[in-house]
Every structure is written in C-alpha cells, then in structure tokens.
Amino acid sequence: xxxxxxELDLATPGVDAKGHPTRVPLTATSAEExxxxxxxxxxxxxxxxxxxxGVLRLVVELDGETVVRCIPHxxxxxxxxxxxxxxxxxxxxxxxxxxxxYLSPMANNVGFALAAEKLMGxxxxxxxxxxxVIACEMSRIISHMVxxxxxxxxxxxxxxxxxxxxxxxxxYDLQEMWxxxxxxxxxxRVGGLMADIxxxxxxxxxxxxxxxxxxxxxxxxxxxRNAVWAGRTQGVGALTAEEAINHxxxxxMLRASGVPYDVRKDKPYLGYETYDFDVVVGEHGDxxxxxxxxxxxxxxxxxxxxxxxxxxxxxxxxxxxPRVILPSKTRAMTDMEAMIFHFKQVMEGVKxxxxxxxxxxENPKGELGNYLVSDGTAKPVRWRIRPPSFINLSALPKMxxxxxxxxxxxxxxxxxxxxxxxDR
Amino acid sequence: MIPGAVREAVARDGEQIVYVGRDRxxxxxxxxxxxxxxxxxxxxxxxxxxxRDRERPIEVVYFLRSLQRRADIRIKVELQPTxxxxxxxxxxxxxxxxxLEREVFDMFGITFxxxxxxxxxxxxxxxxxxxxxxxxxxxxxxFSRAEQVRQALNANPEAHYSLEELSIAEAGGDxxxxxxxxxxxxxxxxxxxxxxxxx
Numbered sequence: 001x002x003x004x005x006x007e008l009d010l011a012t013p014g015v016d017a018k019g020h021p022t023r024v025p026l027t028a029t030s031a032e033e034x035x036x037x038x039x040x041x042x043x044x045x046x047x048x049x050x051x052x053x054g055v056l057r058l059v060v061e062l063d064g065e066t067v068v069r070c071i072p073h074x075x076x077x078x079x080x081x082x083x084x085x086x087x088x089x090x091x092x093x094x095x096x097x098x099x100x101x102y103l104s105p106m107a108n109n110v111g112f113a114l115a116a117e118k119l120m121g122x123x124x125x126x127x128x129x130x131x132x133v134i135a136c137e138m139s140r141i142i143s144h145m146v147x148x149x150x151x152x153x154x155x156x157x158x159x160x161x162x163x164x165x166x167x168x169x170x171x172y173d174l175q176e177m178w179x180x181x182x183x184x185x186x187x188x189r190v191g192g193l194m195a196d197i198x199x200x201x202x203x204x205x206x207x208x209x210x211x212x213x214x215x216x217x218x219x220x221x222x223x224x225r226n227a228v229w230a231g232r233t234q235g236v237g238a239l240t241a242e243e244a245i246n247h248x249x250x251x252x253m254l255r256a257s258g259v260p261y262d263v264r265k266d267k268p269y270l271g272y273e274t275y276d277f278d279v280v281v282g283e284h285g286d287x288x289x290x291x292x293x294x295x296x297x298x299x300x301x302x303x304x305x306x307x308x309x310x311x312x313x314x315x316x317x318x319x320x321x322p323r324v325i326l327p328s329k330t331r332a333m334t335d336m337e338a339m340i341f342h343f344k345q346v347m348e349g350v351k352x353x354x355x356x357x358x359x360x361x362e363n364p365k366g367e368l369g370n371y372l373v374s375d376g377t378a379k380p381v382r383w384r385i386r387p388p389s390f391i392n393l394s395a396l397p398k399m400x401x402x403x404x405x406x407x408x409x410x411x412x413x414x415x416x417x418x419x420x421x422x423d424r
Numbered sequence: 425m426i427p428g429a430v431r432e433a434v435a436r437d438g439e440q441i442v443y444v445g446r447d448r449x450x451x452x453x454x455x456x457x458x459x460x461x462x463x464x465x466x467x468x469x470x471x472x473x474x475x476r477d478r479e480r481p482i483e484v485v486y487f488l489r490s491l492q493r494r495a496d497i498r499i500k501v502e503l504q505p506t507x508x509x510x511x512x513x514x515x516x517x518x519x520x521x522x523x524l525e526r527e528v529f530d531m532f533g534i535t536f537x538x539x540x541x542x543x544x545x546x547x548x549x550x551x552x553x554x555x556x557x558x559x560x561x562x563x564x565x566x567f568s569r570a571e572q573v574r575q576a577l578n579a580n581p582e583a584h585y586s587l588e589e590l591s592i593a594e595a596g597g598d599x600x601x602x603x604x605x606x607x608x609x610x611x612x613x614x615x616x617x618x619x620x621x622x623x
Contacts, residue, residue, distance in 0.1 A: 039596060040592060040595070040596055041596070042589060042592050042593050042596065042598065059585065059586075059589050061589075061592050069592075071586060071588065071589060073584075073586075074545055074546055075544075075545065075546040075547055075548065078546045078547065080556060082531075082557060083556055083557055083561075083563060084563070087563055118436070118437045119436060119437075121436070245465055245466055245491065246518055246519050246520065247518075247519050247520045248466065248467050248468065248518060248519075248520025248521075248524075249520075259491065261491055266494050267494070267496075353436070355435060355436035356435050356436060356437075356473075357435065357436050357437040358435075358437060358439065358487065358498070359437070360468070367468070369468065369469055369487070371469070371471065371485075371487075373473050373475075375475060375476060375477070381473065381474075381475055381476055382471075382473045382474070384469070384471045386468065386469040386487075390523065390527075391520060391523065391524070393523075394520065394522055394523040394524075395520075398519075423546055424546075
C-alpha cells in the first residue's frame with residue numbers, strides 16, 4: 001500500500017451567505033494519487049446505531065466527508081397502532097398512545113382523550129383540565145431533558161446528560177406516584193382521568209418546580225457559551241422560515257426557524273390561553289437555535305407548572321355521565337343501575353356519534369394530531385395520529401445536504417425523533 | 425368559491441370540510457395556497473379514510489392551515505373503490521407532503537401522480553401482503569407468521585436498499601456480481617424457494 005502525502009489545510013469551516021458551511025477541500029500533493037473527487041461512497045448508518053436515536057436507518061451518499069444525499073429508511077418499529085385502534089374501544093386505545101411517543105406518554109394520553117371527547121361532545125371538569133395541563137407540561141420537561149442529554153452525548157458532552165437524566169428521574173417518580181407506571185402511564189380516560197393525584201404529589205411537584213431552574217441554569221452555563229458546542233451546532237442544518245413552513249415542520253423545529261406558532265397559544269386547548277407563558281422563537285433555524293428554544297421551553301413549562309399548582313382546586317376529576325365513566329366498584333356491586341352501566345361500558349364500549357374530530361396539541365416534539373372518524377359504533381373507523389417527529393424527520397435529507405457526516409449526527413439529533421412515533 | 429368544490433360541510437368539531445373533485449384537486453389547492461385572503465401556506469396532515477361500509481368512497485383528507493390568519497380547513501377528495509385509486513400529488517405546493525403521501529400510498533395503495541419518489545415508507549419496499557390500513561386487510565396480515573419469517577430470512581440483500589441507492593453503488597462499481605446479475609434479471613427482493621426437503 002502506497003503511502004499518501006496529503007497536505008492538510010486546517011481552516012475552521014466558516015458559513016457562507018446561505019448558511020451552508022464552507023470548507024477547504026483536502027488536496028493531495030503526490031502525482032500518482034488517484035483522483036477520487038467524483039467517486040461517491042455509500043455508507044449505511046443504523047438501524048442499530050446509538051446516534052440515530054432508535055431504529056432509524058440512514059443510507060448516506062458521501063463525497064469525501066460531505067453528504068451528497070441522505071436517504072432515510074423507516075418502519076423497523078412499525079406496530080400498526082392505527083390499524084389496531086380500529087379494533088378497540090376508545091378507552092382501550094389509550095394504552096396504545098403511550099407507546100407511540102414513549103418519551104412523553106402522558107401528553108399523548110391527553111391528546112387522544114381530547115379528540116375522543118370532542119367527537120363525543122364531552123366537557124371535562126375544571127380539576128381534570130388543570131391535572132391534564134400538569135401531565136402535558138411534565139411530559140414536555142422529560143422529553144426535552146432526554147433530548148438535551150442524548151444530543152449533548154452525540155456531540156461529546158457527557159455531563160449535561162447526567163444532569164438532565166437526574167431531573168427526568170424526578171418527574172418519573174412523580175408519574176409513578178400518580179399512575180403506578182413510569183413509562184406506560186395511560187393516565188387519561190375519555191371524560192376524565194384514571195386516578196386523581198395522590199397525597200404529597202403537589203408538594204413534591206412544587207419542590208421540583210423550585211429546584212428545576214437551578215439545573216437548567218447549570219446546563220445553560222455549561223453549553224450555551226461553550227465554544228465546542230457552539231462550533232458544532234451554529235450554522236448547521238439551518239432552515240429558513242419559508243422552508244420550515246413548506247416542510248410542515250412543527251414544534252421547536254418550526255419555532256427555531258422564526259415562526260411563532262404554538263398550538264397552545266394559537267389554537268388553545270385545556271385553557272392554555274389563561275396561563276402566563278411565552279412562545280419561544282429562534283432566529284437562524286440551525287441546531288443551536290433548536291437547542292436554545294428547547295432549553296427556554298423548559299423554563300416556560302416550569303412556569304406553567306407553578307401556575308397550575310396555584311389553580312388546583314378540589315373537585316371531581318371525571319364528568320358526571322354514567323355512559324362514559326365507569327361507576328365505582330362499590331356502586332357497581334350494590335346498585336343495579338350502576339352495574340348495568342358498568343356492564344354495558346365494558347362489553348359494548350362507549351358509542352361515539354357519527355362524525356369526525358381532529359385535535360392538535362402541542363407535544364414536546366411538535367403538533368400531535370389525533371383524527372378520529374366514527375360511524376356511530378364504539379370503535380373508530382379511522383384513528384390517525386399526526387406524528388410530529390415523523391414529519392419533522394422528513395426534512396432531514398434537505399437539512400443534511402452539503403454538510404459533513406459528523407454534522408449529520410448533530411442535525412439528526414436536533415430533530416428530536418422518537419422512532420415509536422415515527423413508525424407507529 | 426373554491427375551484428372544484430363539490431360540496432361543503434361542517435365537522436363535529438366545528439371545522440369546515442370542503443369536498444373537491446379529484447380532477448381539480450391541484451387547482452383548488454393552488455388557489456387556497458396562493459389567493460390573498462386564503463393563504464393556506466401550511467399543510468398539517470394528509471391521510472385517508474376507508475369506511476366499514478365498502479360502498480362508501482375512500483376519502484383522501486388534507487388538513488390545511490393558514491399560519492397568518494390562524495385558520496384551518498379540511499379538504500377531502502372522494503375516490504370510488506371500483507375506480508382507479510389515484511389523485512394528484514400536492515408535493516409541488518408543499519414539500520411536507522413528501523412522506524405523508526408516501527405513507528398514504530403505503531397504507532392504502534392510493535397513488536399520488538406527480539410525486540417525485542413514491543415508494544413504501546413504513547413497510548419495506550418488497551412487501552407483498554397488500555395495503556395494511558385497507559378494511560379488506562386482516563388485522564394479523566395475509567401471510568402466516570412462519571411465512572413472514574421465512575421471507576425475511578431468505579430475502580436478497582438488495583431488497584434492503586432502494587433502487588436509487590443500488591444505482592449509486594452500481595455507479596461506484598461497488599455492486600457484487602451476483603447482485604448485479606439478479607438485478608439484471610429483475611429479481612430484486614424475490615424470495616428464493618426453500619430447497620426441497622430430503623425424503
């Protein structure tokens with residue numbers, strides 16, 4: 001094997017007017033060096049690769065180290081949830097929603113319950129509304145913590161990962177207190193909740209909201225002005241506002257590109273319009289701005305959690321409607337009418353009127369839509385999940401084009417995908 | 425008036441639904457996107473609905489949103505199941521439709537004319553059991569589990585790559601001879617028959 005003499009021009013890649021990095025190509029000096037400029041290499045990344053955040057497979061065409069084309073392959077985690085939903089009662093679908101975006105199960109439960117309630121025309125109780133807001137914002141925090149941790153590991157920072165997962169663990173403890181499960185919470189029911197929060201939950205959550213900003217500030221101090229972090233993320237994978245809109249991006253991905261759209265503000269559900277919080281908007285639409293948006297969103301979620309705790313009043317968590325809410329076990333065993341309702345609900349399910357309903361909620365990953373079509377039976381004709389990370393991921397080939405292979409890892413991490421949701 | 429509008433309706437959730445004729449879908453979509461006062465610049469979702477009543481047409485549903493006006497609209501195209509299941513692709517208007525239309529194609533078998541890269545997306549490209557979200561598709565799939573496992577184990581390596589990727593490898597001269605030979609014979613993804621068991 002002949003020894004190569006290659007002169008390396010160690011210039012730091014800059015950024016041109018379009019936001020794409022410019023770089024100096026490596027030039028070979030020896031005469032007999034073959035010209036490899038037109039030879040492209042096909043590299044397969046994944047599906048079992050830690051930096052693809054799940055079973056995502058990317059086939060990348062490389063020119064040297066530059067990505068010419070990136071072709072994602074999905075479906076390794078396809079479980080057919082939408083098909084399964086057509087064979088289940090509305091309340092039986094809720095456990096399926098846990099398993100789609102499994103990093104924010106509670107928010108998925110809420111999203112589905114809201115769609116089913118809209119379809120059936122059910123108004124939930126005030127206490128249930130506040131508890132669901134708590135569920136959504138806790139989910140946002142744990143999802144962003146996982147994102148922060150894994151992305152920082154992808155880019156070589158290990159410490160923020162440990163801090164982020166420690167905070168996530170505290171929320172998981174709260175979820176376990178509330179539902180008995182850490183991951184597969186299934187906390188909502190159509191018309192209410194599986195259970196009220198237990199004693200001590202409010203105090204523990206208040207303690208969390210008091211101390212959580214401290215951890216955020218530490219992560220902020222370690223990463224935001226870190227030269228390595230900024231160098232790996234600034235100007236990488238940038239999308240303009242028009243491109244982000246045209247690719248149907250949502251959530252932090254859309255806002256990082258400077259589009260101030262937040263479902264919580266613009267199409268409010270669960271009374272979000274009455275909470276005091278800010279919509280976080282980025283400017284450049286690159287990986288760095290997506291990081292800033294998600295970090296700041298954690299502060300805003302924390303603010304909302306503080307407000308919910310002040311608003312939490314005693315009251316029923318379930319609507320007073322024996323057709324949709326199961327009677328208590330004691331009543332079902334002693335009262336004839338309650339037993340009939342119990343039997344009918346378990347055996348026949350809750351019938352939804354003919355029609356359709358779509359509810360989009362602001363999930364940590366973006367807009368999670370639940371579209372239900374009913375033909376009057378207890379099982380939906382069609383249950384469609386609008387998967388935010390699936391749609392955000394569809395912009396990956398565009399974002400990765402022209403970047404280095406190592407930047408592809410950063411860009412892929414910045415999309416914040418969960419394969420359970422992408423493949424459903 | 426939206427061009428091609430067949431009829432309008434209001435869904436249970438108060439959302440406006442407009443039924444559009446299949447032939448004028450692209451025209452209506454362009455009108456909705458570009459007309460001042462409409463400006464539906466954001467494609468929220470594309471999906472399809474097949475009803476349990478097999479006589480009812482299959483609906484392709486588009487969720488549009490105007491980010492400026494904060495307004496939503498739902499556009500539906502009805503396709504008769506006896507007819508050809510095809511509509512025009514809206515990819516030229518919204519690039520976000522790329523994967524969404526691929527998913528509808530994958531799950532329902534509806535062809536989007538003019539889509540740049542209409543391949544299966546969640547199921548693998550050589551999947552032969554049909555379209556999973558159609559009502560005629562059984563919940564457990566068409567093939568037995570044993571048959572599915574046999575096919576997965578026997579699939580040729582080129583079945584895991586798209587034709588585009590194979591052509592890149594071919595151009596680089598990286599393709600092994602046996603794969604090139606199978607591709608020449610059009611055998612991509614064909615499952616070889618198991619060897620006859622010895623008596």
